[in-house]
Amino acid sequence: MGDKPYTKIPIAECGEPLAPLPSVFVRLAPHPYQSLGAPYGSVSPFYLRLGVIAALERAQALLEPYGWQLAIFDAYRPIAVQQFMVTHTFTILCRERGYDPQQLEPAIASEIWQQVYQFWAVPSSDPKEPPPHSTGAAVDLTLADPAGHPLDMGGAIDEISERSFPDFYDRHPEQMNAACFAQRRQILYQAMIHAGFQRHPKEWWHFSLGDQLWAWQTQQKTGQRDIIARYGRVDL
Structure with missing residues (x-):
């Protein structure tokens, strides 16, 4: 039911460590999943692989002409947190429809x-099929103004609706502020792509570099079938 095509991409783990995100990036606080009680333990959600952090810094530099910066919503996510959030999302959707999740x-x-x-990756414990965020190579983010206040991107991060699709406002120009939202999403996309990332096909906020999803998308765009993932699951 939750199979994703990218999970068949081979992983050749490079062994690069996780590191804390530097203070140059805005961190959206309080952290949304920690606030819900997600089981992080002593692990911080604001960790990424060193190479991914370096790429984020390149992306942020590309935003300087606009006076904007990156605001990090979520980065590293243990499998237990992925399971917690998938279950939480299922429960919320059930209640929104008036159903008892247990019946x-x-x-x-x-x-x-x-x-x-x-929208959500399967919380698989199979090391060959890790959820992107559990590799330390995926990040959920948005744009912020110089004071660190997130910009309106026309839809909330993690929103389960068509508004989450990156091209929603390109396809629906009749929506209020559609041109503004489409432009902001495109600016974020261009900065991240030029820094080496790939964007989730269905989430305007999710980008990754070096994981299976990144490798699969790069294969699709370039036709190079020998591209594989270099970041697998990390357990702290």
């Missing part, structure tokens, strides 16, 4: 799980 008909449960996994 669902199989067909309805299957439909809601499909909606969950349209």
